[in-house]
Amino acid sequence: MSAGRVVVYGGKGALGSACVDHFKSKNFWVGSIDLSENDKADVSVVVPRDASWEEQESSVIGKVAESLAGNKLDAVICVAGGWAGGNAKKDLAKNADLMWRQSVWSSSISAALAAQHLKDGGLLALTGAKPALEGTPGMIGYGMAKAAVHQLTRSLAGKDSGLPNDALVVSILPVTLDTPMNRKWMPKADFGSWTPLTEVAQLFNKWTLNEERPKSGALLQLITKDGVTELIAAE
Amino acid sequence: MSAGRVVVYGGKGALGSACVDHFKSKNFWVGSIDLSENDKADVSVVVPRDASWEEQESSVIGKVAESLAGNKLDAVICVAGGWAGGNAKKDLAKNADLMWRQSVWSSSISAALAAQHLKDGGLLALTGAKPALEGTPGMIGYGMAKAAVHQLTRSLAGKDSGLPNDALVVSILPVTLDTPMNRKWMPKADFGSWTPLTEVAQLFNKWTLNEERPKSGALLQLITKDGVTELIAAE
Numbered sequence: 001m002s003a004g005r006v007v008v009y010g011g012k013g014a015l016g017s018a019c020v021d022h023f024k025s026k027n028f029w030v031g032s033i034d035l036s037e038n039d040k041a042d043v044s045v046v047v048p049r050d051a052s053w054e055e056q057e058s059s060v061i062g063k064v065a066e067s068l069a070g071n072k073l074d075a076v077i078c079v080a081g082g083w084a085g086g087n088a089k090k091d092l093a094k095n096a097d098l099m100w101r102q103s104v105w106s107s108s109i110s111a112a113l114a115a116q117h118l119k120d121g122g123l124l125a126l127t128g129a130k131p132a133l134e135g136t137p138g139m140i141g142y143g144m145a146k147a148a149v150h151q152l153t154r155s156l157a158g159k160d161s162g163l164p165n166d167a168l169v170v171s172i173l174p175v176t177l178d179t180p181m182n183r184k185w186m187p188k189a190d191f192g193s194w195t196p197l198t199e200v201a202q203l204f205n206k207w208t209l210n211e212e213r214p215k216s217g218a219l220l221q222l223i224t225k226d227g228v229t230e231l232i233a234a235e
Numbered sequence: 236m237s238a239g240r241v242v243v244y245g246g247k248g249a250l251g252s253a254c255v256d257h258f259k260s261k262n263f264w265v266g267s268i269d270l271s272e273n274d275k276a277d278v279s280v281v282v283p284r285d286a287s288w289e290e291q292e293s294s295v296i297g298k299v300a301e302s303l304a305g306n307k308l309d310a311v312i313c314v315a316g317g318w319a320g321g322n323a324k325k326d327l328a329k330n331a332d333l334m335w336r337q338s339v340w341s342s343s344i345s346a347a348l349a350a351q352h353l354k355d356g357g358l359l360a361l362t363g364a365k366p367a368l369e370g371t372p373g374m375i376g377y378g379m380a381k382a383a384v385h386q387l388t389r390s391l392a393g394k395d396s397g398l399p400n401d402a403l404v405v406s407i408l409p410v411t412l413d414t415p416m417n418r419k420w421m422p423k424a425d426f427g428s429w430t431p432l433t434e435v436a437q438l439f440n441k442w443t444l445n446e447e448r449p450k451s452g453a454l455l456q457l458i459t460k461d462g463v464t465e466l467i468a469a470e
Contacts (some may be wrong), residue, residue: 057327087397088391089347093289093291096288109328116324135386137390137396138395140396144387144390148380151367151379151381151382156323158370158371158372159372161323161372162324162325162327
């Protein structure tokens with residue numbers, strides 16, 4: 001018997017893989033949702049890349065429902081996303097469209113999935129971004145998408161949002177995650193100020209187990225200093 | 236000789252038509268951008284409805300450039316938008332997709348247009364929504380789209396956003412506009428708390444003429460009481 005059931009949207013990315021590994025090590029049944037399979041997950045739902053937002057939503061919800069066979073989820077964790085820079089002068093629609101698909105489609109589909117298959121009191125975790133709490137003139141599409149995820153988080157925490165009773169919805173707002181890609185591209189940075197992926201996975205695990213839960217609707221900035229990570233809720 | 240040149244995105248809608256009429260009455264050259272033509276405008280750019288975000292951006296910018304024949308714009312005013320309710324339980328992707336196209340595509344294309352063709356010190360006005368300053372559990376797609384427009388406004392006011400020097404960018408955040416459709420659907424409401432369209436058109440006109448300009452990046456709530464409208468900047 002498993003410790004519980006979680007799905008990780010973006011389960012093939014750096015942070016998503018770390019979450020899959022972590023929950024597997026804690027004896028959870030783990031589903032991965034991504035553009036390609038994660039062999040370590042109990043089930044991999046592959047998102048049809050060129051499908052519309054609506055089609056992706058219905059495909060993901062249908063496949064997860066099938067694999068759950070009537071069971072409920074303890075957590076839906078969305079760590080899908082991406083990054084693109086760029087201001088209003090060049091390729092704004094192109095960059096904004098990509099950011100929207102990567103961050104907002106995945107987050108809203110996770111919300112719809114939670115509305116259908118999360119248990120009462122379950123966890124829905126999304127991924128925002130600290131810079132998007134303010135204007136982001138050098139990465140306009142990215143900022144719009146993450147601001148939408150922040151607002152979604154607040155909406156879902158409200159009355160009659162469609163989430164199950166007593167569900168917890170939060171967004172983590174990382175600054176820089178300690179991933180192999182980030183180490184490759186920023187080799188001279190202060191790694192002690194980057195947030196380790198296992199740290200984030202452990203947070204999700206705790207909240208899933210109903211331990212040390214923040215307030216629903218919270219936007220939690222992950223501030224790491226000298227290797228120690230603090231959670232600071234944005235106003 | 237005209238008093239100046241403005242384009243109105245959403246120039247065929249209730250507020251957009253009022254803006255076209257107002258600027259025409261003040262002797263401006265006025266371009267309308269919408270899904271259908273506005274015969275009162277000097278030029279109507281018809282947006283290809285089924286085209287992608289990128290295609291719409293390049294189509295709109297190309298057609299406006301052609302009609303300007305090397306001249307610059309005094310103002311780009313985006314009042315395109317729409318409304319759909321709905322929470323996470325049903326049709327989230329469908330509603331959110333529609334809201335995104337109506338509010339965010341139009342706003343970001345207006346920003347790209349301003350980056351290319353607005354004069355130094357010109358006006359870019361966008362349209363947000365007061366409720367989206369907080370969570371909107373009963374209209375989740377709408378809230379996400381408007382929150383993105385708010386963040387876009389702040390990004391565009393920042394350094395190196397791609398807008399011309401000294402451009403003013405603001406969003407108006409209406410509560411309820413006094414339109415024929417709203418009167419039809421809410422016949423028993425207190426019309427004295429609704430904002431008249433001409434009031435909004437006059438604001439745009441003043442800001443275009445560099446009169447009583449708010450701070451760039453401001454989100455200006457239009458609060459109407461007993462027929463009098465006040466502008467209150469959101470934090």
